[in-house]
Amino acid sequence: MTQRPTIGVAVVGTGRMGADHVRRLDRVTSGARVAAVVDVDADRAKRIADGVEGCAAFTDAAQAMAADGVDAVLIASPGPAHEAALLAAFEHDLPVLCEKPLTPDAASALRVMEAEQRLGHRRVQVGFMRRYDAEYQRLKALLDSGDLGRPLMLHNQHRNVSTPPGFTNEMIVNDSAVHEMDVARWLLDQEITAVTVLRPRASSSAPDGLDDPQFLVFETDGGVLVDVEVNLNCGFGYQVRAEAVCERGTARIGEGVDLVTHTAGRWGGTIDQDFVTRFEDAYDRQVQAWIDATARGETLGPSVWDGYAAAAICEAAVAAQQEARRVPVDLVDRPPLYR
Amino acid sequence: MTQRPTIGVAVVGTGRMGADHVRRLDRVTSGARVAAVVDVDADRAKRIADGVEGCAAFTDAAQAMAADGVDAVLIASPGPAHEAALLAAFEHDLPVLCEKPLTPDAASALRVMEAEQRLGHRRVQVGFMRRYDAEYQRLKALLDSGDLGRPLMLHNQHRNVSTPPGFTNEMIVNDSAVHEMDVARWLLDQEITAVTVLRPRASSSAPDGLDDPQFLVFETDGGVLVDVEVNLNCGFGYQVRAEAVCERGTARIGEGVDLVTHTAGRWGGTIDQDFVTRFEDAYDRQVQAWIDATARGETLGPSVWDGYAAAAICEAAVAAQQEARRVPVDLVDRPPLYR
Amino acid sequence: MTQRPTIGVAVVGTGRMGADHVRRLDRVTSGARVAAVVDVDADRAKRIADGVEGCAAFTDAAQAMAADGVDAVLIASPGPAHEAALLAAFEHDLPVLCEKPLTPDAASALRVMEAEQRLGHRRVQVGFMRRYDAEYQRLKALLDSGDLGRPLMLHNQHRNVSTPPGFTNEMIVNDSAVHEMDVARWLLDQEITAVTVLRPRASSSAPDGLDDPQFLVFETDGGVLVDVEVNLNCGFGYQVRAEAVCERGTARIGEGVDLVTHTAGRWGGTIDQDFVTRFEDAYDRQVQAWIDATARGETLGPSVWDGYAAAAICEAAVAAQQEARRVPVDLVDRPPLYR
Amino acid sequence: MTQRPTIGVAVVGTGRMGADHVRRLDRVTSGARVAAVVDVDADRAKRIADGVEGCAAFTDAAQAMAADGVDAVLIASPGPAHEAALLAAFEHDLPVLCEKPLTPDAASALRVMEAEQRLGHRRVQVGFMRRYDAEYQRLKALLDSGDLGRPLMLHNQHRNVSTPPGFTNEMIVNDSAVHEMDVARWLLDQEITAVTVLRPRASSSAPDGLDDPQFLVFETDGGVLVDVEVNLNCGFGYQVRAEAVCERGTARIGEGVDLVTHTAGRWGGTIDQDFVTRFEDAYDRQVQAWIDATARGETLGPSVWDGYAAAAICEAAVAAQQEARRVPVDLVDRPPLYR
Incomplete structure (x- = not known):
């Protein structure tokens, strides 16, 4: 057993899925902490952030990614917002767990895939959580x-x-x-x-x-x-x-x-x-796998290719x-x- | 409980299915007896007939249908021989249990269906035995x-x-x-x-x-x-x-x-x-249902329409x-x- | 396939179980016919007998066993009446299918067992029908x-x-x-x-x-x-x-x-x-097995020893x-x- | 969602079960960290402690319980050592998760129960993990x-x-x-x-x-x-x-x-x-439940009474x-x- 760091995660989007991921990262996933939450609704972001120790609230995803203590990004905003958030994460070279769909159509997915290739290494794990069931x-x-x-x-x-x-x-x-x-x-x-x-x-x-x-x-x-x-x-x-x-x-x-x-x-x-009942464990395992890989500096799981x-x-x-x-x-x- | 007659059956075709039906009618089905067996192979017909009390052997189906004690016909010969056997049974107005297929194609099935309509009443039950499973x-x-x-x-x-x-x-x-x-x-x-x-x-x-x-x-x-x-x-x-x-x-x-x-x-x-293992009971029930209906003067079960x-x-x-x-x-x- | 005779059965007792066995022997079991029914209630015996071709009604079991066409006995009367009926069947050396219990207690079962031994061969199959499930x-x-x-x-x-x-x-x-x-x-x-x-x-x-x-x-x-x-x-x-x-x-x-x-x-x-639903087939198989063995002159299945x-x-x-x-x-x- | 502290746990005993609990607290259980490990085998304790960030090694349980950052005790040593460890934990008024058996016999279990009653509140959860399956x-x-x-x-x-x-x-x-x-x-x-x-x-x-x-x-x-x-x-x-x-x-x-x-x-x-395969999730849930209750200042789950x-x-x-x-x-x- 080797020691490992705690990964600070920025959660983008605090709707049903996003809020559930905040709870999971805070209460279930070992080795992670929620460093930031992002929502266009500033009140909602603040309300969620207040419940988590050391968590800051943002309305802009790129700003959150630049914040201290943010080591990785979990994107749970609506699909049309994914492309921009993914490209921002690439700029900071941050590991991303992106809820499905990667993006709403094949053309935009292709653009994301090209951007990740320019980065030269995989940074995105797509949220096809059945693979963890x-x-x-x-x-x-x-x-x-x-x-x-x-x-x-x-x-x-x-x-x-x-x-x-x-x-x-x-x-x-x-x-x-x-x-x-x-x-x-x-x-x-x-x-x-x-x-x-x-x-x-x-x-x-x-x-x-x-x-x-x-x-x-x-x-x-x-x-x-x-x-x-x-x-x-x-x-x-x-x-x-x-x-x-x-x-x-x-x-x-x-x-x-x-x-x-x-x-x-x-x-x-x-x-x-x-x-939720059927795949709760799969969600837990998915986020845990992402945090573990991130702590090792790796990106595994469903890729941008799979999202595309x-x-x-x-x-x-x-x-x-x-x-x-x-x-x-x-x-x-x-x-x-x-x- | 009313009394009922024993139905004498002519079994046409004594291959695998036919021989099995002879055994079934003789040993399993209540209210039936095998009165005649028919096969183009006279030796085989005789060998089968010898094992059953009061059973005569024939090489011609029409001849068997005309024989004393034959009240019903079970057709288990190869598909191409079905049409002729069915038409012969119609001539003697005998109830028939006809193994599937009714006939090998839609055109011949249609001819059989027309002949049964000329007869004016249903006489044929087709051997779709899954309906009895x-x-x-x-x-x-x-x-x-x-x-x-x-x-x-x-x-x-x-x-x-x-x-x-x-x-x-x-x-x-x-x-x-x-x-x-x-x-x-x-x-x-x-x-x-x-x-x-x-x-x-x-x-x-x-x-x-x-x-x-x-x-x-x-x-x-x-x-x-x-x-x-x-x-x-x-x-x-x-x-x-x-x-x-x-x-x-x-x-x-x-x-x-x-x-x-x-x-x-x-x-x-x-x-x-x-x-055989999976549907043995269905075969038994099928033949029993046919014999019971025949004893009541009825024809039920899968019809010529279903065969067509x-x-x-x-x-x-x-x-x-x-x-x-x-x-x-x-x-x-x-x-x-x-x- | 060798030919076999039809076994004429006297059914002793026409209550729920007895009446059901009459129906079974008449309608389900191959190779059997109900030759006689016995009940202390003469009307009931007659009513049952009238529904079966060639079936005579008796109020005395021993008399029925002596009747023409009776080759075997099925005892479905109340337990206390079994011993007398069994001993009567031994006198005529008739094969018996005896509903359980063989007799109501071990002492009477022992007497039946001794009587069968004096007969020198097994004649009784006890109705433990689960063995046929x-x-x-x-x-x-x-x-x-x-x-x-x-x-x-x-x-x-x-x-x-x-x-x-x-x-x-x-x-x-x-x-x-x-x-x-x-x-x-x-x-x-x-x-x-x-x-x-x-x-x-x-x-x-x-x-x-x-x-x-x-x-x-x-x-x-x-x-x-x-x-x-x-x-x-x-x-x-x-x-x-x-x-x-x-x-x-x-x-x-x-x-x-x-x-x-x-x-x-x-x-x-x-x-x-x-x-009835669960073990219907077992009852059918049991009676069929008894008739088949009887036709071969054998007695198999649960014995008087098992009943004792x-x-x-x-x-x-x-x-x-x-x-x-x-x-x-x-x-x-x-x-x-x-x- | 309210914020909660991270519980520092001293794990007493680092055999098969103890080492597995260290892994669980470090990698699976949210809200916990392993602050100390105790084993009479000093080398083994040190080897385990080295793999966990901020974890100290001890050979004496009482000493570990007095150490800084220890908020709770998980006892996984052999049964005969449980009583002493439990009494030491009572002295520091620390919440305990004690692997079964509570103690090897009813008399010693009774002594532990009396000690906990003198403490005036429940501090022990016994490791009957099937309750968490x-x-x-x-x-x-x-x-x-x-x-x-x-x-x-x-x-x-x-x-x-x-x-x-x-x-x-x-x-x-x-x-x-x-x-x-x-x-x-x-x-x-x-x-x-x-x-x-x-x-x-x-x-x-x-x-x-x-x-x-x-x-x-x-x-x-x-x-x-x-x-x-x-x-x-x-x-x-x-x-x-x-x-x-x-x-x-x-x-x-x-x-x-x-x-x-x-x-x-x-x-x-x-x-x-x-x-391990069958009840792995139950072990996880058990330790999580204990950590959660401990963070709230409560003791729930199987009690000393249940162990006794x-x-x-x-x-x-x-x-x-x-x-x-x-x-x-x-x-x-x-x-x-x-x-």
């Missing part, structure tokens, strides 16, 4: 072991109790399916090359104008078919399941059993009602959704920094 | 109850350990996926209107020339999406699973747990290795498979006899 | 295989929704736990040598005067400990589970999964509400229950006929 | 809710792959079953009043002289029966399961499913091989084991401090 990690380890042979198909289900007001068909792709894109790419270590979006008749539980559920099919450059049920008004719970079909067997996660009851005519367990790929696939998927056809995914060549 | 029956009952709301999607997996020599891409549709077509139509009480067939890179366990696994998507006239993984060289077992995704919940079958062991580092159960629909969907699916595109399914109007 | 058979096969090593403990749960009026503490042993005694002896191929009965405070769901649940511990001559939760007012279902703990692993049955649903916050399946052993263990268990102490089980030496 | 917590919450009615029985299994050399029959009680005692008392909120220990023939996997497995029965003052299979050479895994049988249903934990595979003829998951009760039940269980009889458990009256 214990079940996904066991599935990944099993696929990597080769024990089941080569993967052939992935069947995924992504279910929410209900959508918040204002949820659109594009958000089905950009906010929900995006996790499935990243996790498929990561599990398979393959790029997605085409997307098709199919729709059954909408559920009567879906709000007017939202075609929910939808069924996405991804094709990969390794010849794997990935299908995804996105079902955001399923009513019964938050459920993320995956089954990998390989040449010599299958493996599946997301059945999530702990307490099993037997009551009046029925046996079974409960279903989580939101992603997600953005590019989302663009193809929205087109596939709107035009009811298969849409190829075009990616730039993978830069050496991300190989 | 206890798990599918519970799933059907749940869907029919409306407790989960309207079905939106069906996810199905159809897995075999390995394919026999000579298995072709067309057989993936006509021999394997055909069960999924019928069971989807039956579970949903909807017709299939279009078929798409997708293929991942073939498994290295698949024989040369066979694109296995394949992934089929059916669309129905009720707006339900049905996806089917057909995976015939999965290596690990015979596995038929279905998950119905409805507006207020999901239901799934095929997890099949009875004996669970905990041994060196691993808990779990066994997987059936063939359809399966043939038409298979034709569309083979085209979808060969041309790598979505192919609509064209059905004639449903005749009054089958409403 | 598919799950118990798989557990037995696994234990016999030795794959898990020697058994060390059996944990059993025997749960009913509620007890009928008039159910007594003695019936907890004689009607419920008796199945666990037989199945433990059969699974282990060992005799039970001592019994202890423990009681938690009674459930508020238990009727006044009934100490339910109870917890029984059996010791065997092979050093295995068998514990049994008998819980007859559990409220939620009919549930029979067993876990065998062996030297190299455990195996368990009774988890019974087929249809699994995911609905509002809960996943799971249903629990059977009575033994159950009676002797029940007597010890009732004493253990009443005196709140461990009570040894005394068995006569096993006669050669039953080795 | 997520599954046990859900089971406890369900029992407390009363949804299933009053508990009637608890069935528990405690299985290890194999015992280390030198493991004795007494250790089966004092090292293994002790967890089941505490968790039963905690789940039920009842005291154990008598203990019986039964033994099947020993497993051939058990080392000579060790009667493994054993079967313990606890009776509680609320009339609940608790049975425990302790099976320490089961060979297949580390497995802790519990089923609570209540008046209106049952609940069980320890089935632990995440990744489920389907491979050659078998479906299922893996079994943990040791308690465990010691007294262990003494009764060892007597029950040695004398093969039911042994009542005698507890002093519960002091007001622990009500």
Whole structure:
């Protein structure tokens, strides 16, 4: 066991996710402290900062990054604000944990990727926190072991109790399916090359104008078919399941059993009602991993390349959704920094 | 309890399935006896007949149907011989249990359907025995109850350990996926209107020339999406699973747990290795249901319409498979006899 | 396949179990017919007989056994009537399937056993139908295989929704736990040598005067400990589970999964509400096995020795229950006929 | 969110458990730092201290407790050293997390309890970390809710792959079953009043002289029966399961499913091989809970009363084991401090 410094983090954005990350860094993550919080709402920033020892409040991200005691940046502001915050962090050469999406579209993600390459080393870890979920990690380890042979198909289900007001068909792709894109790419270590979006008749539980559920099919450059049920008004719970079909067997996660009851005519367990319950540990592990890597001077985890790929696939998927056809995914060549 | 007669059955075809049906009618099914067996191989017919009390051997199906004591016909000959046998049974107005496929293509199925309509009443039950499987029956009952709301999607997996020599891409549709077509139509009480067939890179366990696994998507006239993984060289077992995704919940079958062991580092159960083990009870129940209905002078169960629909969907699916595109399914109007 | 005769059965007792066996022999069991029914209530006997082709009604069991066409006897009358019916069957040397209990106590069971030995061959199969349950058979096969090593403990749960009026503490042993005694002896191929009965405070769901649940511990001559939760007012279902703990692993049955649903916050399946649903197939298989053996001139399955052993263990268990102490089980030496 | 101080902890004992707690406090637990380590082996203490920023090494526990920056004590030394360390901590009025056992016997536990009462407030949290396991917590919450009615029985299994050399029959009680005692008392909120220990023939996997497995029965003052299979050479895994049988249903934990595979003829998951994997999160949560309470000036969690009760039940269980009889458990009256 070698000694390690405590990392001072500036948290950019103090909405739901940002405030939760402040709590996590202050109360859960070992080796970190919240040195600064940033929000365009100065009052909110101050209120949050007051609850944390030695934490300063800012309304400008670049200013916070220049402050004393800031060693790293966690970006949890709305997506359109990410690019500017990332470029500011690059100027100070600070390690960043950037909530997904990296940026709202492929073009801006590409600009970020170019900027990081000019920096000459990786500084950004993208917040695809499923990679830190214990079940996904066991599935990944099993696929990597080769024990089941080569993967052939992935069947995924992504279910929410209900959508918040204002949820659109594009958000089905950009906010929900995006996790499935990243996790498929990561599990398979393959790029997605085409997307098709199919729709059954909408559920009567879906709000007017939202075609929910939808069924996405991804094709990969390794010849794997990935299908995804996105079902955001399923009513019964938050459920993320995956089954990998390989040449010599299958493996599946997301059945999530702990307490099993037997009551009046029925046996079974409960279903989580939101992603916080289901993936709380993954969030903790993600931030811990970032702090640990930062303390060692490294940047690991989902990269800007992964953020860019997600953005590019989302663009193809929205087109596939709107035009009811298969849409190829075009990616730039993978830069050496991300190989 | 009212008394009932014993039904004398002529079994046409004494190959693997036919011989098994003879055993079933003789040893398992109550209220039936095997009155005649028919095979173009006279020796085989005689050998089988000798093992059953009061059973005569024939090489001609029509002749057997005219014999004394024959009250019903079970057709288990190869598919191309079905049409002639069915028409002969219609001439004697005998109830028929016809192994699937009804006939090898939609055109011949249509001819049989027309002949049965001329007869004026249903006489044919098609051997889609999954409808008699206890798990599918519970799933059907749940869907029919409306407790989960309207079905939106069906996810199905159809897995075999390995394919026999000579298995072709067309057989993936006509021999394997055909069960999924019928069971989807039956579970949903909807017709299939279009078929798409997708293929991942073939498994290295698949024989040369066979694109296995394949992934089929059916669309129905009720707006339900049905996806089917057909995976015939999965290596690990015979596995038929279905998950119905409805507006207020999901239901799934095929997890099949009875004996669970905990041994060196691993808990779990066994997987059936063939359809005989998995669906033995369904075969028994199917033949029993047919004999019971026949004794009451009724014809129930999967009809010629169901056999015809399966043939038409298979034709569309083979085209979808060969041309790598979505192919609509064209059905004639449903005749009054089958409403 | 060799031809076989149809066995004419006299069913003695036409109460709930008897009437169900008549239906089974007439409608389910292949190779059998109900030749006679016997009941002290002549009207009931006649009413049942009228529903079955070629079936005669009797009020006297011995008379029925002497009738034409009676090849075998199924005894489903109340326990106290069993001894006389068994001895009558021995006089005609008829194969008997005798519902459990063989007789109400060890002394009378011993008399039946002596009578069968004088006959010189086995004629009685006792109705311990769990031996014909598919799950118990798989557990037995696994234990016999030795794959898990020697058994060390059996944990059993025997749960009913509620007890009928008039159910007594003695019936907890004689009607419920008796199945666990037989199945433990059969699974282990060992005799039970001592019994202890423990009681938690009674459930508020238990009727006044009934100490339910109870917890029984059996010791065997092979050093295995068998514990049994008998819980007859559990409220939620009919549930029979067993876990065998062996030297190299455990195996368990009774988890019974087929249809699994995911609905509002809960996943799971249903629990059977009575033994008919749970063990229907076992009853069918039991009677079929008896008819098949009878047709071959054999007597197999649970023997008079097994019926006697159950009676002797029940007597010890009732004493253990009443005196709140461990009570040894005394068995006569096993006669050669039953080795 | 209010600010909170960082708690400086002296860790007494740097063996396997102690060293692991140092790592946990340094790397996992938020709000804590390791201020001192104590070991009779001065080299080992120094080696551990060198790896942690600002950590001093001691060979004497009392001296460490007097050192600057020590706000709390974690005792992980061998059981016989606990009493002295606890009394020293009381002198400095320091909060203590004391690994189980509190002390090796009931008499010394009673002395510690008396000393804490003289102190006038609780300062000791005993290391019964199962109370911090997520599954046990859900089971406890369900029992407390009363949804299933009053508990009637608890069935528990405690299985290890194999015992280390030198493991004795007494250790089966004092090292293994002790967890089941505490968790039963905690789940039920009842005291154990008598203990019986039964033994099947020993497993051939058990080392000579060790009667493994054993079967313990606890009776509680609320009339609940608790049975425990302790099976320490089961060979297949580390497995802790519990089923609570209540008046209106049952609940069980320890089935632990995440990744489920389907491979050659078998479906299922893996079994943990040791308690570190199974209860790692519980250890983390336990220490975190202790640090959080300490920062608030409180002492919560398992108390000296719980440590004493465990010691007294262990003494009764060892007597029950040695004398093969039911042994009542005698507890002093519960002091007001622990009500």
